[in-house]
Amino acid sequence: MIRLAIAEDHQSLIDGIELLLKYEENISIIGTANDGEKLIDIVRLKQPHVVLTDIRMPKIDGIAATKIIKKEFPHIKVIAFTMFEQTDAIEQMINAGASGYILKNSSLEEVLNAINVVSKGETYFGKNVNVNAINKESSTKKKGKLTKRQIEILALVAQGKTSREIAEQLFIGVQTVDTHRKNMIRILGLHGKGELLRYALEKKYNF
Numbered sequence: 001m002i003r004l005a006i007a008e009d010h011q012s013l014i015d016g017i018e019l020l021l022k023y024e025e026n027i028s029i030i031g032t033a034n035d036g037e038k039l040i041d042i043v044r045l046k047q048p049h050v051v052l053t054d055i056r057m058p059k060i061d062g063i064a065a066t067k068i069i070k071k072e073f074p075h076i077k078v079i080a081f082t083m084f085e086q087t088d089a090i091e092q093m094i095n096a097g098a099s100g101y102i103l104k105n106s107s108l109e110e111v112l113n114a115i116n117v118v119s120k121g122e123t124y125f126g127k128n129v130n131v132n133a134i135n136k137e138s139s140t141k142k143k144g145k146l147t148k149r150q151i152e153i154l155a156l157v158a159q160g161k162t163s164r165e166i167a168e169q170l171f172i173g174v175q176t177v178d179t180h181r182k183n184m185i186r187i188l189g190l191h192g193k194g195e196l197l198r199y200a201l202e203k204k205y206n207f
Contacts, residue, residue, distance in 0.1 A: 036060025
């Protein structure tokens with residue numbers, strides 16, 4: 001039996017889903033909420049197997065709620081149920097820990113299918129959700145182009161030089177070097193100075 005919690009600020013949609021699932025023997029709706037705060041309360045109290053949640057909700061939105069749920073209960077599966085088909089919304093929900101993403105214009109049958117698939121530990125993205133666009137966007141971010149000056153600085157980072165030593169060698173300010181470092185981390189999709197050094201060492205013969 002799949003224990004399901006639903007969060008949606010439009011009660012009519014909750015009523016429609018409840019009607020759809022009324023005769024499903026393997027699904028039990030253990031709670032519904034019209035805002036993210038109440039959803040988290042339901043999850044903490046009843047610990048469903050699957051959560052179906054809107055993104056835009058009062059008090060706590062679906063992205064923030066998903067992060068909290070996945071942090072406290074990593075085993076609970078979350079499906080986004082939303083109007084937003086923009087890649088950044090999809091990416092934010094995936095990064096928050098969602099296992100599924102379906103649009104509100106999906107058929108009720110697709111909602112049912114998503115619940116069943118995600119409950120088994122798999123991922124489910126609706127027919128109109130362009131996951132490929134997210135992958136391409138992420139890939140583009142990671143492979144962003146560096147300027148000629150940034151490539152020079154990266155080559156010196158690979159040699160183990162400090163920001164001050166790089167600044168002296170290139171006749172620029174230390175703050176300018178630090179700004180370039182931050183921009184390179186962002187452009188390359190990295191997560192800190194340590195990763196920039198590792199990247200520089202990996203690419204040191206390709207400059």
